[in-house]
Amino acid sequence: MRSPELTPVERDQEDAQLAHVIAHDLREPLRMVISFTELLARRYQGRLDAEADEFIAYTVDGAHRLQYMLDELVAYLRLDSEAQPRQLTDCNALIDDIVQRLRPILEAEHAVVTYDVLPTLRADRRQLAHAFLQLIDNAVKFRSKASPRIQITAIRQSGVWVFTVRDNGIGIDPQFRDRIFLLFQRLHDAGKYAGQGAGLAFVKKIVERHGGRVWVESEPTQGCVFFSDAA
Template sequence: MDNKEKTIELIIANKKLAFQNQEKEKRAHELVSANKELAFQKKEKDKRAAELLLANKELAYQNEQKDKRAAELVLANEELAYQNEQKDKRAAELILANEELAYQKELKKKRASELSNSNKEVDDLEKRVKERTEDLESFSYSVSHDLRTPLRAINGYAKMLEEDYGTVLDAEGLRFLGEVRSNANKMGVLIDDLLTFSRLGRKGITKSTVDMNMLLETVLSALNQSMTHNAEIKFSNLLLAVADYNLLQHVLTNLLLNAIKYSSKKEKPMIEIKSEQKNGEIIYSISDNGVGFDMQYGNKLFGVFQRLHDDEEFSGNGVGLAIVKRIIDKHDGNVWAVGKEGQGATFYFSLPDNDK
């Protein structure tokens, strides 16, 4: 082969090589583009995978929320059913309540009518009681007043008999005469007490501010002059009272006489007077260490002629405490007593506290 042919072959070979290199570069370029596209597709795939993962999580959350809402809806339906049931129950109860209200209203109307009739009967009864009380007080006053004249005559003749014929009578006769005079005196005291008790029913009251300490000093001074006793009587700083001075003097006199009498058999009789403010009232108490009394008979203490002890044991007529009660009642107060046999007693009376 000559040089020309070799040159031609070489040229042809170079062209083929150049074409192949060009094709190779083209393929390399395509391969780079393909790799880029592949990388882009992979990136997009990863992006889509991440988005899918988020979407799955969101779907799972939504499903969870859906289940939660479904459970809440079930509970809400159950609560609604319960509320409807309660509503029906309340409706039934309301019907019963309305029926009961209608019945109570009718009953109230009936009771109001009965009460009106009852009040009328009570008013009529109070009127009759007032009339009878006034008649009884008038009768008591009249009888007590009329008894004084023959009683004074009995006492007077007994005294003259003793003075003029005392030397003629023997010891037994003198004793009988003494009994007549003693009982006449007792009867006189009883009549005076009954008159006092009767007058109190008609007597009005004149209230003023009373210094109880000074009033008690006055009462004790009068008692000490009229009788002999060895009771130790203590009091101090008693509260002021708004009451009728003279009537309150009666109250303190009778309660102190009572305490002195029933503690007189003690070796050291003790009496104490106190006062306190309580529940809109001023409460005064007179305590003694005397014989006391059985509380089951305490309701008898303030009745007329009611006594818990024999006259041989302790003298009295059963009117003094009744006078105390009547006076305190007229002042819109209360009177009561607490005691125990052999351990003394405490008598209380209360008056409205005008500072309240």
Template sequence: DELEKVNRDLNDFTHIVSHDLKAPLMTIESFSDFLLEDYFDVLDENGQEYLDSILKASNNMRELIDNLLTLSRVGRINTEYREVDLGELLAEVQEELKPQIEMKQAIVTGYDLPKLVTQRTWIKQVLMNLIGNGIKFNETNPPRVEITCTETETGYQFKVRDNGIGIPEDQHEHLFKLFQRLEHTNHYPGTGAGLSICKKIIESLGGEIWVESQEGYGSSFIFTVPNADIGEVTDSQVSQAIHADGLVER
């Protein structure tokens, strides 16, 4: 219908614009790297600070573009359905987050994680975002992130709990809005798109996501995932997975 066409057009527009933005950004980054390598010692203190600001802004812009691309793919692209061992997937996430985990000496643990039929790429993205946030927005020593799961009638309910800075209750309703930065997190790096991506992914899979948190007492992000019947995955979904811009894992 008309609404679906508008959504497709908007997603395609976001995808194209994001790709086009990467070209000038790569030029900025390349010349900034040249300055850093060849002329950094020649610059005075102000010049070095300006160059540092350019590099930080470039990194932030790259993260924004990558987040826009991810958002444009969710719902537009169904990656391959398969049986996913969540314990093995968590181990992959821990390996990819190893620099952050080691830098803050964080402890990430998972308990009773099941196997389920779902879209592996997207579930991994959700875990990356939620666990990464649990480490980043955390001043406790050591930061702890715990992933647990309970079975429901239609699938599974996951909880990602941390001992971080927590979220004021009056800000919960704004938490999943696109590029929303909460006041007490403004000094942390990031674009504020991670939770929006999580929400869109989980809803595209037929689940829900919400938060339970108080400021100063950590946060629990809870989401549900239906356990898909692999026999019910349609040919069109498989076709979309094959043409998923490299997202599908083979």
């Protein structure tokens, strides 16, 4: 566990060092595991019994999932060290760009994203875009039977901007409202919903980097309303 006496700068340095270790010392042996298990799958598929083929397939899939999780962990740890200078960011243009990037997914799911007139903030544009993208992607991923509807609004309260991202998805049990913002936390079976449960942890860290906080209000089957505030 990291010491509670670490300063923010020391914590950033520790995160950067850990990211370096993962990126350079753990990825290489994992790449070897993936290469050799894929070789086993290609060379021996159908030559052993069906159970052996299944075991090899599980191993290949597990190794690829571990690689994805390591990549996500490195990106998470580098949020501070790779931050860009904050600049005036038009959130309307930002959401427009995100909708264009997600257009194939949105059209495939018949999803609609609407937003009011949004403010201009001084922010790390790349990270802010990543946070909104994760929230929109989550709304589409955890959809109900109805076509996804995502609404983004912002109001000024007590000197800060409060953003809401509202959807009509499957909702979240109140007991899990805090857990969903932890890294690699999944509430649903991996076979039903893709991903490793990292997206909202990124959102939380990005919002906190900008001096804000993020929370959710939801009930099962009632969709979600994600809130974040920023100065």
